[in-house]
Amino acid sequence: MTQKYAVMIVATLVALLSQAAWSGDPPPQALAGDPERGAEMAKLCTSCHGHQGRSVTSRYPSIAGMEEGRFIDGMKALRAGDKGHLMANMTRGLNDQDIADLAAYYAQLEPTPWDQSNAESDP
Numbered sequence: 001m002t003q004k005y006a007v008m009i010v011a012t013l014v015a016l017l018s019q020a021a022w023s024g025d026p027p028p029q030a031l032a033g034d035p036e037r038g039a040e041m042a043k044l045c046t047s048c049h050g051h052q053g054r055s056v057t058s059r060y061p062s063i064a065g066m067e068e069g070r071f072i073d074g075m076k077a078l079r080a081g082d083k084g085h086l087m088a089n090m091t092r093g094l095n096d097q098d099i100a101d102l103a104a105y106y107a108q109l110e111p112t113p114w115d116q117s118n119a120e121s122d123p
């Protein structure tokens with residue numbers, strides 16, 4: 001009698017646990033960015049991209065308000081050495097989490113008023 005109950009309880013627990021493990025799986029998409037960590041790292045970027053990502057020279061693009069996905073893609077392409085060496089050097093030491101954090105930080109900033117080109121309107 002008690003043994004039957006014990007079996008039922010164990011079976012229920014196993015069912016609950018496997019369900020919890022299933023629903024607890026992270027979604028297979030990109031890493032979640034932490035804007036506060038991004039803000040710390042962004043100090044490295046100010047010298048070229050300006051305070052809060054608002055560049056004051058046409059030599060460097062403004063990156064404030066850039067859509068996160070575009071930012072991440074851009075950074076990864078630059079890390080792969082797609083474009084000039086300047087950003088290849090900047091991105092070499094960054095892992096995917098660092099890039100996601102930076103993207104989260106810059107995405108929440110207001111784009112430069114005269115340059116809305118980085119503000120993505122597509123969903």
Ligand code: HEC
Pocket residue numbers: 041042044045046047048049059060061063071074075083084086087090102
């Ligand atoms: C030494 C100057 C310099 C520093 C420091 C620098 N960048 Fe850049 N960045 C550039 C230049 C130059 C480009 C343009 C690259 C190109 O298109 O050839 C660029 C491009 C970018 C782009 C792509 C913009 C676009 O429209 O695709 C992103 C994103 C970016 N930088 C982020 C960062 C971040 C984040 C940091 C700090 C970790 C940083 N940069 C530090 C010079 C710099």
